[in-house]
Amino acid sequence: MGRIIGDGGWYFHIVDMAVLPEHQRRGLGDAILKTLLAKIRREAPPAGPGGDGRGGAYVSLFADEAGRRLYAKNGFAESAPKELGMVMRL
Numbered sequence: 001m002g003r004i005i006g007d008g009g010w011y012f013h014i015v016d017m018a019v020l021p022e023h024q025r026r027g028l029g030d031a032i033l034k035t036l037l038a039k040i041r042r043e044a045p046p047a048g049p050g051g052d053g054r055g056g057a058y059v060s061l062f063a064d065e066a067g068r069r070l071y072a073k074n075g076f077a078e079s080a081p082k083e084l085g086m087v088m089r090l
């Protein structure tokens with residue numbers, strides 16, 4: 001499984017990436033991630049003028065150790081030190 005959180009704007013957060021242990025390392029995580037990214041590419045509003053000049057959808061996630069290689073292969077890069085993820089539990 002895998003989910004996208006978004007509100008119709010340019011920001012998308014990918015969460016809950018998980019494959020049952022007995023089915024891991026067979027390409028399912030890669031297929032799920034590619035499906036989610038294709039959906040974002042289809043549905044995100046087009047890039048507008050201004051901003052930092054890059055425009056387009058901003059996709060974020062928190063990568064556990066198990067997922068880092070998978071995410072890097074699909075184009076994700078570490079945001080730190082420019083931007084550091086910060087979290088809080090309520």
Ligand SMILES: CC(C)(COP(=O)(O)OP(=O)(O)OC[C@H]1O[C@@H](n2cnc3c(N)ncnc32)[C@H](O)[C@@H]1OP(=O)(O)O)[C@@H](O)C(=O)NCCC(=O)NCCS
Pocket residue numbers: 016017018019020023024025026027028029030031062063064065066067068069070073
């Ligand atoms: C992360 C996870 C979703 C990957 O799913 P998957 O179906 O096993 O992944 P794939 O078979 O598509 O493999 C994709 C890449 O990730 C790598 N990978 C998969 N599991 C890994 C692990 N446990 N440790 C390190 N790398 C791993 C694979 O090596 C592969 O890269 P490669 O083919 O170039 O070597 C899965 O391991 C999982 O559910 N883990 C437990 C839950 C979890 O930690 N989820 C949060 C991730 S942020």
